[in-house]
Amino acid sequence: xxxxxxxxKRFGVGSLFATLVTLSVSxxxxxxxxxxxxxxxxxxxxxxxxxxGVAPENFAKMVDDMSGGRLKIRVFGAGEVVPGFEVFDAISxxxxxxxxxxxxxxxxxxxxxxxxxxxxxxxxxxxxxxWLQYGGGMALWEELYRPHGVVPLAAGSTGTxxxxxxxxxxxxxxxxxxxxxxxxxLGGEVLSRAGGVPVSLxxxxxxxxxxxxxxxxxxxxxxxxxxxxxxxxxxxxxxxxGWHEPGxxxxxxxxxxxxxxxxxxxxxxxxxxxxxxxxxxxxxxxARNIEALNQLQExxxxxxxFPEDLLQKLQGYxxxxxxxxxxxxxxxxxxxxSYRAYQQGAAAYNHVAEQAYIETRGQ
Amino acid sequence: xxxxxxxxKRFGVGSLFATLVTLSVSxxxxxxxxxxxxxxxxxxxxxxxxxxGVAPENFAKMVDDMSGGRLKIRVFGAGEVVPGFEVFDAISxxxxxxxxxxxxxxxxxxxxxxxxxxxxxxxxxxxxxxWLQYGGGMALWEELYRPHGVVPLAAGSTGTxxxxxxxxxxxxxxxxxxxxxxxxxLGGEVLSRAGGVPVSLxxxxxxxxxxxxxxxxxxxxxxxxxxxxxxxxxxxxxxxxGWHEPGxxxxxxxxxxxxxxxxxxxxxxxxxxxxxxxxxxxxxxxARNIEALNQLQExxxxxxxFPEDLLQKLQGYxxxxxxxxxxxxxxxxxxxxSYRAYQQGAAAYNHVAEQAYIETRGQ
Numbered sequence: 071x072x073x074x075x076x077x078x079k080r081f082g083v084g085s086l087f088a089t090l091v092t093l094s095v096s097x098x099x100x101x102x103x104x105x106x107x108x109x110x111x112x113x114x115x116x117x118x119x120x121x122x123g124v125a126p127e128n129f130a131k132m133v134d135d136m137s138g139g140r141l142k143i144r145v146f147g148a149g150e151v152v153p154g155f156e157v158f159d160a161i162s163x164x165x166x167x168x169x170x171x172x173x174x175x176x177x178x179x180x181x182x183x184x185x186x187x188x189x190x191x192x193x194x195x196x197x198x199x200x201w202l203q204y205g206g207g208m209a210l211w212e213e214l215y216r217p218h219g220v221v222p223l224a225a226g227s228t229g230t231x232x233x234x235x236x237x238x239x240x241x242x243x244x245x246x247x248x249x250x251x252x253x254x255x256l257g258g259e260v261l262s263r264a265g266g267v268p269v270s271l272x273x274x275x276x277x278x279x280x281x282x283x284x285x286x287x288x289x290x291x292x293x294x295x296x297x298x299x300x301x302x303x304x305x306x307x308x309x310x311x312g313w314h315e316p317g318x319x320x321x322x323x324x325x326x327x328x329x330x331x332x333x334x335x336x337x338x339x340x341x342x343x344x345x346x347x348x349x350x351x352x353x354x355x356x357a358r359n360i361e362a363l364n365q366l367q368e369x370x371x372x373x374x375x376f377p378e379d380l381l382q383k384l385q386g387y388x389x390x391x392x393x394x395x396x397x398x399x400x401x402x403x404x405x406x407x408s409y410r411a412y413q414q415g416a417a418a419y420n421h422v423a424e425q426a427y428i429e430t431r432g433q
Numbered sequence: 434x435x436x437x438x439x440x441x442k443r444f445g446v447g448s449l450f451a452t453l454v455t456l457s458v459s460x461x462x463x464x465x466x467x468x469x470x471x472x473x474x475x476x477x478x479x480x481x482x483x484x485x486g487v488a489p490e491n492f493a494k495m496v497d498d499m500s501g502g503r504l505k506i507r508v509f510g511a512g513e514v515v516p517g518f519e520v521f522d523a524i525s526x527x528x529x530x531x532x533x534x535x536x537x538x539x540x541x542x543x544x545x546x547x548x549x550x551x552x553x554x555x556x557x558x559x560x561x562x563x564w565l566q567y568g569g570g571m572a573l574w575e576e577l578y579r580p581h582g583v584v585p586l587a588a589g590s591t592g593t594x595x596x597x598x599x600x601x602x603x604x605x606x607x608x609x610x611x612x613x614x615x616x617x618x619l620g621g622e623v624l625s626r627a628g629g630v631p632v633s634l635x636x637x638x639x640x641x642x643x644x645x646x647x648x649x650x651x652x653x654x655x656x657x658x659x660x661x662x663x664x665x666x667x668x669x670x671x672x673x674x675g676w677h678e679p680g681x682x683x684x685x686x687x688x689x690x691x692x693x694x695x696x697x698x699x700x701x702x703x704x705x706x707x708x709x710x711x712x713x714x715x716x717x718x719x720a721r722n723i724e725a726l727n728q729l730q731e732x733x734x735x736x737x738x739f740p741e742d743l744l745q746k747l748q749g750y751x752x753x754x755x756x757x758x759x760x761x762x763x764x765x766x767x768x769x770x771s772y773r774a775y776q777q778g779a780a781a782y783n784h785v786a787e788q789a790y791i792e793t794r795g796q
Contacts, residue, residue: 132701132705135697135698135701135705136499136698136701136702136705137698138696138697138698191793191794194787194790194791196559196715196716196719197719199716199719200716200719200720200723203713203716203717203720204716204717204720204721205720229786229787230786230787230789230790232785232786292786293782311785311786311789311790311793312786312789312790313790313793313794316787316790316794333501334498334501335498335499335500335501338495338498338499339499339702342495342498342499342705342706342709343705345709345712345713346705346708346709346712349708349709349712350566350708352559353559353562353563353566353567354566354567356559356560356562356563356779356782357563357566357567357568358567359782359786360563360775360778360779360781360782361778363778363781363782363785364778364781367781373785375789376793378793381793385793385794412723415723415724415726415727416719416723417791417794418723418726418727418730419656419719419722419723419726420791422595422674422726422736423592423593423595423655423674423675423722424557424592424593424679425788425791425792426593426674426675426738427557427593427674427675427676427679428557428780428783428788429788430554430674430676430739430744430748431554431676431679431748431780
């Protein structure tokens with residue numbers, strides 16, 4: 071289908087039209103509705119990384135389709151423009167218009183940002199979506215980023231992450247003593263209080279570290295991403311359900327000035343496409359995880375469960391860690407209180423609704 | 434912001450431009466990109482009914498915003514144009530371009546359509562979304578409606594519905610013997626096989642039937658909608674978790690010819706806005722249910738759980754009912770097989786992922 075701009079060009083009315091436009095004070099609105107915007111979107115992942123890298127590509131395609139090509143967004147992998155951990159600054163200072171990342175990466179600058187990513191023993195993905203949209207979470211997130219000229223938008227979840235791969239069965243809290251485990255962030259801090267040794271390792275080094283026995287355990291994401299890394303083939307490991315990232319949420323971040331220069335229809339398209347990409351990522355992770363878990367089980371992976379009393383102790387440490395985070399600044403306190411209140415209500419409802427049903431249905 | 438059409442009008446270049454256009458065979462593409470489309474959307478609910486009636490209004494607003502006003506969709510309540518149960522035919526025959534309804538209403542014409550609405554002991558909302566998008570479900574739904582010139586789009590879920598309000602505690606399957614309960618569809622058929630008496634009652638008559646004791650039990654939706662109807666104040670009733678509609682899904686339906694006449698960018702906008710409205714409805718239901726359950730509990734509602742052996746017996750009857758539905762025609766068989774395979778994988782994954790976590794977290 072030929073677009074108006076092409077038509078104007080082909081039939082030579084562009085210059086006539088442009089002349090008319092320059093006579094009018096209303097010119098900007100015409101320029102807006104016809105102008106093509108070209109944006110860069112910087113991510114913290116390798117280009118096209120399964121799941122995480124797919125969401126921003128889907129987003130860019132949706133925006134292109136819905137805008138009839140008036141907003142073109144080019145997606146860059148980590149390191150192509152700036153390193154993955156510098157995406158926030160790059161969006162804040164206008165190096166690029168948009169980013170796709172995780173808010174826990176900005177904890178050095180904004181400790182409270184971690185509440186919008188992953189809280190040990192915190193909310194699931196669907197609960198987090200409810201909190202953001204109807205429980206006041208999104209307004210707090212916007213308030214946190216506003217001084218930096220950055221607009222946050224929810225950008226997808228992996229769902230409940232698995233607890234990881236262990237080179238021995240974990241039967242009590244003592245089995246965590248001295249355990250060297252790749253586990254970042256707040257979850258790592260919890261492990262440390264339980265006597266373990268959290269290790270920081272980029273994704274690309276995990277397989278080798280497992281295979282050589284340099285570490286005893288690792289958590290990465292879940293069946294889909296874990297299997298893509300071949301973690302099930304690195305050694306004979308036991309695979310456990312998770313507690314540390316129950317509903318990891320990612321973020322689109324937009325340079326506020328760039329956002330304001332868009333005409334209103336393109337602003338609406340960016341917001342809705344982000345929302346759809348966010349929801350889609352969770353649905354895709356769920357679907358791919360189902361398939362991958364099935365394949366893992368066929369390949370002989372040993373699934374285990376942590377004992378109940380160990381989990382209760384971890385939850386106690388997690389409460390301490392999150393409480394300390396909440397006390398770091400007044401904004402962290404406000405976000406924590408909002409988060410916690412929503413989680414309590416959500417857990418009570420879940421208990422009589424979906425959770426009650428799933429227990430009923432059995433496996 | 435002034436739109437191009439307004440500009441053309443105000444500065445009198447419309448007719449000049451139109452003249453140029455008529456000289457060109459490419460005129461339709463210009464007409465497309467500038468034309469305003471006006472659609473009607475017929476629903477099966479009262480106008481602005483909480484939850485169900487909100488989703489199509491949100492959808493229409495999103496489309497308006499994203500299209501810069503080029504696609505205007507007017508939403509009609511049940512009975513305003515056609516009765517609620519005639520929406521499918523009205524879209525099929527072109528009375529209106531679009532509808533918002535539930536596929537189980539078309540079971541007389543298309544028994545297999547029920548798989549896209551609510552299956553007792555079937556999939557949850559998130560599992561259903563996964564099946565539709567990644568498990569082949571959507572392609573089957575499209576195939577089912579294609580001979581009728583109707584395009585289906587997922588249009589939101591209430592989440593797991595509650596099992597309902599009962600005038601006595603239900604301690605065994607015998608307590609269902611002769612029980613007069615408002616419960617429609619496949620769930621009603623299951624109750625009937627368990628010795629109960631399913632009663633069909635429109636929403637507006639439920640409160641009075643409960644209050645006068647004309648019926649012994651009722652299921653409606655969940656805390657949010659149930660409380661809006663005042664079911665907790667009708668009489669002293671016990672409130673139970675559900676099994677009959679674990680992930681009720683609704684539908685947008687579009688007249689295929691009308692859809693094809695839209696330019697590609699508006700088609701993309703309709704598809705993505707429907708997706709977002711669909712996901713949003715579930716998130717909104719979850720959030721409103723959390724709040725409403727809290728209020729119900731404060732008002733003294735007595736929550737109970739069905740005994741495990743009763744649920745197992747109901748599940749046995751449900752398996753029979755769904756199996757018989759699957760045998761009604763070859764399309765129903767294919768959809769059933771796809772549905773069942775996805776549910777098995779989803780249940781296995783849920784068991785080690787979110788479900789395992791939620792059990793861990795406790796309430």
